[in-house]
Amino acid sequence: MKTLGIETSCDETAIAVYDSKNGLEGESVFSQIDLHASYGGVVPELASRDHCQKIITVLEEATSKIDLESIDQIAYTAGPGLTGALLIGENFAQGLSFSLGVPLIPVNHLEGHLMAYHFDDANLPRYDVNHANENLLFQILILLF
DSSP, X not given: OEEEEEEOSSSEEEEEEEETTTEEEEEEEEEOHHHHHTTXXXXXXXXXXXXXXXXXHHHHHHTTTSOXXXXXXXXXXXXXXXXXXXXXXXXXXXXHHXXXXXXXXXXXXXXXXXXXXXXXXXXXXXXXXXXXXXXXXXXXXXXXX
């Protein structure tokens, strides 16, 4: 299963392609640190506009070695995050999902961080969002509110 992931929750535009058999196949991240530096923090409207300007280039870089038609599903950050920035990623994901005819999966940003450790170790149990495994052993305990 090949998943294209889109992340635009704050001040980075990021896209990656992960294959469940081959691992990471492509990625690209554009940071907005320089854009926001003079303000002393992230300016939400500027972040959203910059996502609009950079997201196609980031997609092209992340998928330069793969065929977009080989994507089986698209996941995107649905929150929490900056509302305008999240909307850019969601709308881009919706359009791409529709054009490729593949499912669209909203991902909670914080839950994504919690599950990310699974990508590094092939021996760890996998979490299937469609068929939760009652025997899954987590190595950490975190409460999200």
